[in-house]
Every structure is written in structure tokens, then in C-alpha cells.
Amino acid sequence: MAGPRITGLVRLFQLIWLSIQLHYxxxxxxxxxxxxxxxxxxxxxRDAALAKLLIVTSAGFIAFENTTNxxxxxxxxxxxxxxxxxxxxxxxxRYDQSRVEFIYAVDPNxxxxxxxxxxxxxxxxxxxxxxxxxxxxxxxxxxxxxxxxGSLDTVTSIQVLCSVGDVKSVMKEVYKLLKPGxxxxxxxxxxxxxxxxxxxxxxxxxAFSQFxxxxxxxxxxxxxxxxxxxxxxxEIEVADDPYSYLPRISGILKKKA
Numbered sequence: 559m560a561g562p563r564i565t566g567l568v569r570l571f572q573l574i575w576l577s578i579q580l581h582y583x584x585x586x587x588x589x590x591x592x593x594x595x596x597x598x599x600x601x602x603x604r605d606a607a608l609a610k611l612l613i614v615t616s617a618g619f620i621a622f623e624n625t626t627n628x629x630x631x632x633x634x635x636x637x638x639x640x641x642x643x644x645x646x647x648x649x650x651x652r653y654d655q656s657r658v659e660f661i662y663a664v665d666p667n668x669x670x671x672x673x674x675x676x677x678x679x680x681x682x683x684x685x686x687x688x689x690x691x692x693x694x695x696x697x698x699x700x701x702x703x704x705x706x707x708g709s710l711d712t713v714t715s716i717q718v719l720c721s722v723g724d725v726k727s728v729m730k731e732v733y734k735l736l737k738p739g740x741x742x743x744x745x746x747x748x749x750x751x752x753x754x755x756x757x758x759x760x761x762x763x764x765a766f767s768q769f770x771x772x773x774x775x776x777x778x779x780x781x782x783x784x785x786x787x788x789x790x791x792x793e794i795e796v797a798d799d800p801y802s803y804l805p806r807i808s809g810i811l812k813k814k815a
Contacts, residue, residue, distance in 0.1 A: 598808025609669035
């Protein structure tokens with residue numbers, strides 16, 4: 559069964575190569591506009607390139623997610639919602655407006671505002687959505703918006719925890735911000751349980767995390783469960799696909815009341 563592994567490898571290398579090209583284009587653009595002094599701020603170049611990567615591949619990701627349980631998961635978000643890492647806004651059209659009080663979307667990369675604004679207008683959701691250029695750990699910014707401990711009904715995380723700096727700290731903040739009985743809705747990729755695939759993930763991870771912006775081999779399920787007491791930890795769905803370099807876990811966990 560080498561075929562599925564090879565196909566998966568080809569797709570990963572295509573993403574890495576596309577990202578390398580976008581990093582180079584972002585580098586040339588910033589040097590042309592600001593001169594060589596711009597090289598003192600490499601994170602700006604990286605953010606611009608990674609944002610362009612996700613914008614360019616947005617339609618493909620949406621189409622793929624439509625074949626999964628992502629639409630049904632996101633549609634169950636309700637009340638006061640925090641969306642982790644909205645990127646170019648791939649989930650906006652999936653929220654059920656009748657269930658949404660307000661959505662606070664947090665993303666430290668500020669290059670998605672135009673894409674998100676266009677999708678909000680199309681979904682007629684501008685009045686219920688605000689993009690904040692911060693992470694969930696930036697409590698001062700969230701507090702000014704009224705997002706405080708125990709104030710959220712739902713937190714959504716769709717392919718985000720692979721890219722944050724510290725999953726444990728992010729999940730502790732998520733748990734703290736949720737109301738008792740509140741929902742954490744997630745769809746993430748993790749380290750494969752198959753030893754051969756896991757070894758390949760580890761070998762590819764340095765290049766993939768550098769150029770695509772996410773880690774291939776995290777034990778995200780462990781970090782989610784360690785954040786606090788959940789009412790239904792046994793309901794996490796784990797995909798059994800030994801040949802996938804992006805095996806998924808998903809679910810709707812309830813914070814213990």
C-alpha cells in the first residue's frame with residue numbers, strides 16, 4: 559500500500575514548494591517597497607507569505623472540508639463564540655446565524671482582513687463578527703471586548719492547534735474562557751499512530767512547519783484533554799487512516815459544569 563503514502567507525500571511537497579515561492583515573492587516585495595532594512599522584521603515577511611498561501615488554497619480547503627464533518631461541527635456553534643485562527647475566513651459561511659449571538663475571531667496574523675470582510679459581506683454576518691489581531695492568550699485585548707473568564711458559550715478550532723506556539727497554553731485559555739457547560743468544537747490533524755507514517759511525519763516536520771506554518775506530529779488530543787475537566791472526553795472521534803500524514807481528530811467537548 560505504498561500508493562496512498564506516495565500520493566500524500568506529493569501533496570505535502572506541493573504545499574511546501576508553493577509556500578517557498580510565496581515566501582520569495584513576499585521577500586522581494588518588501589525589499590522593493592521598504593529596502594533592506596525590512597529584513598530586520600522577518601516575521602512580517604513570513605506572515606505575509608503564509609497568509610497568501612492560505613488565501614490561494616482557501617477554495618481547495620473549503621471543498622475538502624465539505625467532504626468531512628466540518629460543516630456539521632461549525633453549524634453547532636452557538637451564543638457568544640470565539641473562533642481560533644480564522645485565517646481567510648473559511649468557516650464564516652458555515653455558522654448558523656440563528657444560533658450566533660456574536661463571533662470574536664482571533665488571529666495574530668493581520669493579513670486576512672480583506673478576505674474576511676468579503677466573506678462576511680457575502681454571508682451577511684458583518685454585524686455579528688469581529689476580527690481581532692491577537693492570540694487567545696492576549697487577555698487585555700479580549701477583556702476590552704468583553705471576552706473574560708467563563709464568558710463564552712463556544713470556542714471553535716478548525717485546523718488551528720497545529721500552528722500555535724504552545725498548544726497547552728492555548729487550550730488552558732480556551733478552557734478558562736468557556737462557561738461551565740460551554741462547547742469546544744474542533745477538527746485538527748495529529749501524529750499518526752502508524753509507526754512508519756509517524757516517522758515520515760517527523761522527518762518532514764521541520765520543512766513543513768517552517769514553510770506551511772503547522773506541525774505534522776503533535777499529540778493534540780492529549781493537550782486538549784489536559785486543559786481541564788470535560789463532560790464527554792470519550793466522544794472524540796479519531797480517524798483510523800494509517801497512510802495519512804494529516805489524520806484527523808474532531809469533536810464537541812463540553813466543559814464540566
